[in-house]
Amino acid sequence: MKELTFETLLAVFQEMFGATLFWLMLAAAVIITLAYLYVLIRDRSLSMRRFLWAQLSMPLGAVAAVLLTQAVTNSHFRDIGGPIDVIVLLIVAAIGAIGVAILVYTVQSLLRRPGAVRPVQTYDGGQGG
Amino acid sequence: MNKTNPLSSSRRGFFGLAAAGLAAAVTARGAGPARASVTTNARIVIIGAGAAGTALANRLVQRLEGAQITVIDGRTDHYYQPGLSLVAAGLKPASYTVSRTTDWLPRGVTLLAERAAAIDPEARRVETEGGTRLDYDFLIVAPGLVLDHDAIPGFSLDMVGRDGIGALYAGPDYAARTWQAASHFIETGGVGVFTRPATEMKCAGAPLKHTFLIEDIASRSPAAGRHSFQYTAPQGALFSVPIVAEKVRMLYAERGIETHLRHKLISIEPGRKQARFEVTTIDPVTRAESVSQVDMDYDYLHVIPPMRAPQVIRESGLSWADKWTDQGWVECDQQTLRHLRYPEVFALGDVAGVPKGKTAASVKWQVPVVEDHLVAAIEGRAGTETYNGYTSCPLITRVGRAMLVEFDYKDNLVPSFPGLIAPLEELWISWLMKEVALKATYNAMLRGKA
Numbered sequence: 001m002k003e004l005t006f007e008t009l010l011a012v013f014q015e016m017f018g019a020t021l022f023w024l025m026l027a028a029a030v031i032i033t034l035a036y037l038y039v040l041i042r043d044r045s046l047s048m049r050r051f052l053w054a055q056l057s058m059p060l061g062a063v064a065a066v067l068l069t070q071a072v073t074n075s076h077f078r079d080i081g082g083p084i085d086v087i088v089l090l091i092v093a094a095i096g097a098i099g100v101a102i103l104v105y106t107v108q109s110l111l112r113r114p115g116a117v118r119p120v121q122t123y124d125g126g127q128g129g
Numbered sequence: 130m131n132k133t134n135p136l137s138s139s140r141r142g143f144f145g146l147a148a149a150g151l152a153a154a155v156t157a158r159g160a161g162p163a164r165a166s167v168t169t170n171a172r173i174v175i176i177g178a179g180a181a182g183t184a185l186a187n188r189l190v191q192r193l194e195g196a197q198i199t200v201i202d203g204r205t206d207h208y209y210q211p212g213l214s215l216v217a218a219g220l221k222p223a224s225y226t227v228s229r230t231t232d233w234l235p236r237g238v239t240l241l242a243e244r245a246a247a248i249d250p251e252a253r254r255v256e257t258e259g260g261t262r263l264d265y266d267f268l269i270v271a272p273g274l275v276l277d278h279d280a281i282p283g284f285s286l287d288m289v290g291r292d293g294i295g296a297l298y299a300g301p302d303y304a305a306r307t308w309q310a311a312s313h314f315i316e317t318g319g320v321g322v323f324t325r326p327a328t329e330m331k332c333a334g335a336p337l338k339h340t341f342l343i344e345d346i347a348s349r350s351p352a353a354g355r356h357s358f359q360y361t362a363p364q365g366a367l368f369s370v371p372i373v374a375e376k377v378r379m380l381y382a383e384r385g386i387e388t389h390l391r392h393k394l395i396s397i398e399p400g401r402k403q404a405r406f407e408v409t410t411i412d413p414v415t416r417a418e419s420v421s422q423v424d425m426d427y428d429y430l431h432v433i434p435p436m437r438a439p440q441v442i443r444e445s446g447l448s449w450a451d452k453w454t455d456q457g458w459v460e461c462d463q464q465t466l467r468h469l470r471y472p473e474v475f476a477l478g479d480v481a482g483v484p485k486g487k488t489a490a491s492v493k494w495q496v497p498v499v500e501d502h503l504v505a506a507i508e509g510r511a512g513t514e515t516y517n518g519y520t521s522c523p524l525i526t527r528v529g530r531a532m533l534v535e536f537d538y539k540d541n542l543v544p545s546f547p548g549l550i551a552p553l554e555e556l557w558i559s560w561l562m563k564e565v566a567l568k569a570t571y572n573a574m575l576r577g578k579a
Contacts, residue, residue: 011578015569073564074220075557079529084550085557 036102039109047109054105058097065096168194169507174255174263176245176441177271178202180210180575181478181492183233185269187577188500190235193507198237199263201255202272203244205230207575208301209568211489214335214525216304217297218342219312223305225568233575245272248445250471267503270459271477272442274331274487277435283397284432292399293319293429297339298331311429315347318355319428322404324394327363328435328456331479331487334522334534336360337367337377339431344384345527358386359425361406363393369485370540373524373532376553380526392423394432402427438480447474449482458482463538464515465502466495473506475499483518484538490521493574519543523563531559 014022040046069092070076080086173189175182178200186200212226234240243257248268255263276298278286288294290306293314297304314321321343325336340360347356360367360381367381367388368374381388391409398405403424410419436456438448443457447468450460459476460469463483468474477495479487486495495516502512518538525531533550535543544552550559573579 008573008579011573011576012566012569015572016565073529073561075529075560075564079527079557079560081530081556082551082554088558088561 032103032106035110036106039106043109050105050108053108054101057104058101061100062093062097064100065092068096166192166194167504167508169196171266171507172197172264173199173267173269173503174265175200175269175271176202176248176255177269177273177478177480178204178207178230178234178240179271179273179478180489180571181271181496182269183207183230183575184492184496184577185271185477185499186238187233187235187575188496189503190237191577192500192504196507197239199239199241200234201241201243201245201257201263202230203242203258205242207233209571210331211563211567211571213297213301213304214338214342215564216301217295217307217311217339218346218528219308220528220564223301226301226304235577245441248441248447250445250447250468250474253473266473267506268471268474269477269499269503270442270447270474270480272439272480274436274479275439277437278432280435281394281396281432283399284434288399293402293427294397294399295339295429295431296433297335297431298433307431311343311431314356314429315343315350316352317428318347318352320357320359320426321347321429321431322359322361322425322427323431324392324404325362325364325433326435327393328437329453329458329487330433330436332522333369333487334524336362336431336433338525340386341380341384341524341526342528343429344386348384358384359389359427360386361389361392361394361425363391363407363409365390370534370536370542372540372542372553373534373536376532377524380555395422397430397432402430404430436479442480447471447476453482463518464498465512466499466516467502475503483516485518485520485536486516488520488522489571489574490535491519493570493579494519496574517543521545523559523567525560525563526555529560530555530557531563532556533559533562 016022017025066089080089173196175186175198182200182202186198189196189198207228207230209226209228212221215221216223216226231240241257241261243259243261245255246258247256253265253268255265255268278284286296286299286303289296289299289303290309293310295307295310297307323336323340340358344358347353366374367377378388392406394404395407396405397403403426406423406425408421408423410421412419437443438457438459442448442459447459448457459480459482461467461476461481461483462469466475466477466481466483468476476482477499478492485491498514498516501514505512519535521535523531524534532553532555533544534552535545537543542552544550550556570579
């Protein structure tokens with residue numbers, strides 16, 4: 001890359017997905033993120049039940065992101081050739097995991113009304129307060 | 130007490146997810162301020178609407194106010210040539226490499242959809258096949274090159290795809306037909322013979338890539354083990370950059386691809402499936418060269434013909450008089466790409482008479498240099514940008530792996546991501562760049578944005 005500016009990156013991503021799809025994807029990511037921030041502010045607490053589901057969905061998101069990347073790029077696990085490839089694989093998995101976690105948490109929160117949120121339960125390990 | 134504080138754990142979770150959300154929404158700062166445009170009424174003629182001509186036209190429109198820019202190209206289709214290797218290995222359809230020339234040209238540029246027929250650098254005039262005459266103040270010569278298929282007796286383009294003959298350079302449809310022939314060879318087994326020309330050529334990595342890809346696909350096919358791979362080259366090494374040549378030599382040995390150096394394809398007999406080579410032998414003591422001929426049987430033959438500058442260039446008097454006389458590349462300065470005898474003429478892309486540099490990645494580095502010197506000349510000052518011979522080749526070694534080889538005139542490796550992406554390692558990330566990011570970067574370059 002000779003001139004790796006933000007504008008270049010933007011141009012490359014637009015070419016990669018097509019301008020329409022790129023802006024739709026970016027809009028979806030922004031909307032989900034805003035919705036997530038909205039439910040956090042609305043509920044003023046993190047529901048551990050929903051957070052648990054979000055966490056449980058993370059491995060699925062990670063695996064899905066890796067398999068999707070491999071499917072659209074004619075590649076397999078056997079193509080991992082060096083440390084940088086492992087890092088790329090982990091980054092793809094992490095993005096998938098975090099993305100799905102945010103999505104799952106937000107969807108749960110939006111589907112249930114705020115009144116339905118259970119208060120965060122205190123876990124005392126069975127030894128009493 | 131082993132009581133856990135529920136608040137702190139939930140806060141940690143909150144910050145974790147919030148940070149992720151923030152990371153997703155983060156925006157970087159915009160690019161620097163746009164450079165002021167230069168007002169001029171200069172007449173600029175660009176011959177060729179390929180990667181170089183189109184990218185330069187887009188950049189000049191952004192830089193110049195009032196210039197008359199005319200692009201001359203008779204071909205309605207634009208080819209994304211770096212994709213041809215993928216088409217010829219069945220990984221992409223022919224349509225992956227085809228778009229329309231007019232899709233990429235900006236407003237404010239006139240496209241003359243004809244071929245240039247004559248250039249008179251003394252009178253500063255270009256004439257097209259339709260008889261249109263264009264006077265210019267600046268001329269950019271970027272017509273690409275021509276494939277001299279007639280130089281190989283016995284071969285013709287209509288054979289491609291049949292009887293085990295491939296020729297991926299010839300264009301998107303021929304690349305797709307090359308895959309038909311190659312996939313038949315993969316299914317049935319036999320001897321695969323891969324060639325490259327004695328002339329300068331665009332993307333000198335492509336003959337190697339095609340061999341690597343077909344070997345890789347064959348080695349995973351049901352007929353694995355029934356193939357033999359013979360790589361031939363008229364040169365004395367597998368690649369012009371010695372350190373890369375050595376790496377390829379090792380990989381070929383590992384993969385069982387036999388190498389025949391100093392073998393130049395001179396004719397074929399398609400009926401007998403035989404290719405004839407001119408073999409140069411150098412006496413180890415006297416260094417005297419002797420030439421002989423050898424025939425090789427093939428079940429699959431990949432033909433890459435000699436490459437030359439288009440006829441209109443070779444007849445224009447712009448070519449080197451003492452170098453590449455059989456090929457006709459444009460005489461120009463290695464650093465500025467400016468013609469050595471006609472300072473208002475620049476050469477770009479495949480046709481430029483410089484060592485190396487016949488790749489799309491080279492064009493990406495060359496275009497800003499010519500833009501700089503051209504705009505500077507209009508402003509009456511000297512340009513400062515220089516081209517160092519940068520050439521890049523994502524050298525695919527398997528489906529899913531490549532080496533991101535980048536080098537300059539001096540055969541130095543010039544990695545874009547030193548310490549991160551090793552140039553001589555077969556990596557998945559380099560493949561991802563080739564398959565996902567390269568076409569996008571290329572398109573951004575065409576639009577003058579990369």
